[in-house]
Amino acid sequence: MKVLVAVKRVVDYNVKIRVKADGSGVDTTNVKFTMNPFDESAVEEAVRLKEAGKASEIVVVSMGPQQAQDTIRTGLAMGADRGILVASDAELQPLAVAKLLKALVDKEQPSLVLVGKQAIDDDSNQTGQMVAALLGWPQGTFASKLVIDGGKADVTREIDGGLETVSLSLPAVVTVDLRLNEPRYASLPNIMKAKKKPIETVSPSDLGIDVAPRLVTLKVEEPARRQAGVKVASVAELVGKLKTEAKVI
Amino acid sequence: MSVLVIAEHDNVALKSATLNTITAAAKLGGDIHVLVAGHNARPVAEAAAKVQGVAKVLLADDAIYAHPLAEPLSLLAVAVGRSYGAILAPATTTGKNVLPRVAALLDVAQISDICAVVSPDTFVRPIYAGNALATVQSKDPIKVVTVRGTGFDAAPAEGGSATIETVGAADNPAVSTFVGQQISKSERPELTSARIIVSGGRGMGSEENFKLIEAVADKLGAAVGATRAAVDAGFVPNDLQIGQTGKIVAPELYVAVAISGAIQHLAGMKDSKIIVAINKDEEAPIFQVADYGLVADLFQALPELAQELSK
Ligand SMILES: Cc1cc2nc3c(=O)[nH]c(=O)nc-3n(C[C@H](O)[C@H](O)[C@H](O)COP(=O)(O)OP(=O)(O)OC[C@H]3O[C@@H](n4cnc5c(N)ncnc54)[C@H](O)[C@@H]3O)c2cc1C
Ligand SMILES: Nc1ncnc2c1ncn2[C@@H]1O[C@H](COP(=O)(O)O)[C@@H](O)[C@H]1O
Numbered sequence: 001m002k003v004l005v006a007v008k009r010v011v012d013y014n015v016k017i018r019v020k021a022d023g024s025g026v027d028t029t030n031v032k033f034t035m036n037p038f039d040e041s042a043v044e045e046a047v048r049l050k051e052a053g054k055a056s057e058i059v060v061v062s063m064g065p066q067q068a069q070d071t072i073r074t075g076l077a078m079g080a081d082r083g084i085l086v087a088s089d090a091e092l093q094p095l096a097v098a099k100l101l102k103a104l105v106d107k108e109q110p111s112l113v114l115v116g117k118q119a120i121d122d123d124s125n126q127t128g129q130m131v132a133a134l135l136g137w138p139q140g141t142f143a144s145k146l147v148i149d150g151g152k153a154d155v156t157r158e159i160d161g162g163l164e165t166v167s168l169s170l171p172a173v174v175t176v177d178l179r180l181n182e183p184r185y186a187s188l189p190n191i192m193k194a195k196k197k198p199i200e201t202v203s204p205s206d207l208g209i210d211v212a213p214r215l216v217t218l219k220v221e222e223p224a225r226r227q228a229g230v231k232v233a234s235v236a237e238l239v240g241k242l243k244t245e246a247k248v249i
Numbered sequence: 250m251s252v253l254v255i256a257e258h259d260n261v262a263l264k265s266a267t268l269n270t271i272t273a274a275a276k277l278g279g280d281i282h283v284l285v286a287g288h289n290a291r292p293v294a295e296a297a298a299k300v301q302g303v304a305k306v307l308l309a310d311d312a313i314y315a316h317p318l319a320e321p322l323s324l325l326a327v328a329v330g331r332s333y334g335a336i337l338a339p340a341t342t343t344g345k346n347v348l349p350r351v352a353a354l355l356d357v358a359q360i361s362d363i364c365a366v367v368s369p370d371t372f373v374r375p376i377y378a379g380n381a382l383a384t385v386q387s388k389d390p391i392k393v394v395t396v397r398g399t400g401f402d403a404a405p406a407e408g409g410s411a412t413i414e415t416v417g418a419a420d421n422p423a424v425s426t427f428v429g430q431q432i433s434k435s436e437r438p439e440l441t442s443a444r445i446i447v448s449g450g451r452g453m454g455s456e457e458n459f460k461l462i463e464a465v466a467d468k469l470g471a472a473v474g475a476t477r478a479a480v481d482a483g484f485v486p487n488d489l490q491i492g493q494t495g496k497i498v499a500p501e502l503y504v505a506v507a508i509s510g511a512i513q514h515l516a517g518m519k520d521s522k523i524i525v526a527i528n529k530d531e532e533a534p535i536f537q538v539a540d541y542g543l544v545a546d547l548f549q550a551l552p553e554l555a556q557e558l559s560k
């Protein structure tokens with residue numbers, strides 16, 4: 001079974017981002033970029049499937065600027081076999097990413113596509129569902145457990161009320177939550193080995209996909225800041241203030 | 250232009266998130282129709298017909314909709330929704346599961362988690378864990394949108410008298426089956442509609458210690474919430490997680506206990522009206538957003554708080 005994993009290069013989750021003064025977007029100059037945390041869990045799961053003898057090959061795919069190669073290298077150092085970079089300096093929205101992924105799936109014919117449940121920059125939570133729709137495949141979103149057996153994927157999903165399990169016939173798309181696993185750190189020898197693994201570069205037009213954005217960002221602003229409040233000295237003072245000042249209890 | 254709202258329900262009752270979505274739909278202008286896809290779900294359709302502002306309810310009642318599986322439901326939403334100007338659903342795990350699939354089948358973008366409607370094609374949505382707000386305009390003929398409940402008041406559940414029409418089931422792709430679910434049961438209010446929430450973080454230390462949170466919550470008639478760290482540690486189930494990648498809440502009062510205040514947590518609660526923080530570390534970032542901060546050890550403060558509230 002071949003597994004395709006989509007990994008996005010995003011601003012590291014520890015960075016406190018700043019909105020550009022002209023409202024045109026978020027300032028990403030000189031900030032640290034890493035692999036989207038949910039995608040690390042997706043790669044980890046693929047590597048575990050391979051270690052368990054269930055996956056034969058793992059292909060990691062990233063779309064974006066040349067630097068997204070680094071994100072692919074991270075996936076290769078974790079244990080993926082080869083990478084594909086869809087190089088583009090244009091803004092790629094989830095529908096475009098999904099179409100590019102579909103084109104690669106048509107070429108690569110994997111039985112399982114793993115993506116993160118959400119990219120922590122755009123917070124869209126769409127790409128996996130969209131690529132499943134375009135392929136006509138079933139989807140298991142927000143996975144905290146994945147069992148592959150006999151042409152089926154049983155996915156335990158984190159839902160608002162608790163947990164739900166669905167059974168999908170393969171091929172399928174699974175979008176993963178962080179609780180699926182604890183991603184490994186790549187060891188130094190594996191980082192060295194990853195430098196020799198192949199990365200193929202293609203462009204959206206090579207794949208025949210129109211990636212023109214459907215949504216135009218008119219402006220980006222900072223949200224209203226909360227005023228820092230007061231410190232209270234005791235529980236009694238707290239309850240008093242909640243009753244008489246804030247009037248919420 | 251009419252707007253189609255996809256109802257969220259459990260075949261028995263209409264979920265309140267649908268009411269907030271109907272308010273967002275009203276801001277787009279035009280008739281509001283509600284699609285109820287379920288099994289033996291007529292009571293849900295009847296409830297939806299009573300919601301103020303709803304012109305028509307479309308009921309698709311079939312065993313394939315007994316559980317909201319994305320594959321059959323998206324085909325139905327596309328078949329019904331194609332003639333609408335906009336298709337809206339709550340930004341719940343059900344809406345997030347189904348709506349991107351609907352958008353892709355219609356070859357349009359999906360706009361996630363809107364918190365304001367600027368005009369029928371322009372919306373405000375948070376990005377980067379709510380550290381920025383983007384105003385986006387859709388160029389597509391059909392706007393497919395998920396709605397953040399905290400951004401819109403609930404439409405009144407009574408006073409409307411919409412007609413109910415039945416619609417046939419769409420194809421069943423039969424590639425997915427529902428196996429089972431573990432739904433957390435609680436006597437406490439639901440997190441996303443609670444007036445008061447008491448949340449605990451990693452500092453709670455154990456599942457057992459969360460009883461201290463529950464005791465305070467019960468005195469206040471509050472819901473219990475948690476951080477991702479507390480869920481990951483196994484103190485509480487995943488459905489209590491609040492934050493960028495959990496639930497978004499905005500109660501009248503949010504009490505954060507042993508929570509440091511990471512941006513991913515703040516993303517889910519910083520629109521609460523009053524925030525209280527109880528933390529033994531006076532430098533904890535949570536104090537920067539708290540209206541009232543108490544620097545204290547939770548093992549002292551929580552029992553004292555429960556007692557003070559019983560006075
Ligand atoms: C991709 C991604 C998504 C994420 N999504 C979310 C999300 O949706 N929601 C979320 O919450 N987090 C999320 N996180 C995790 C987030 O970054 C933080 O790690 C998490 O919120 C920290 O939880 P915490 O405040 O409970 O724990 P900590 O940061 O460990 O803080 C514990 C606090 O407890 C205090 N404390 C300890 N003992 C006591 C005591 N006896 N009395 C009083 N105070 C005490 C400490 O002073 C400390 O401030 C996400 C992270 C990533 C990478
Ligand atoms: N530019 C990209 N390159 C590779 N994968 C992506 C890209 N954009 C989104 N994805 C994948 O889709 C998931 C969900 O992203 P989103 O729908 O943008 O929240 C991510 O976690 C990635 O796995």
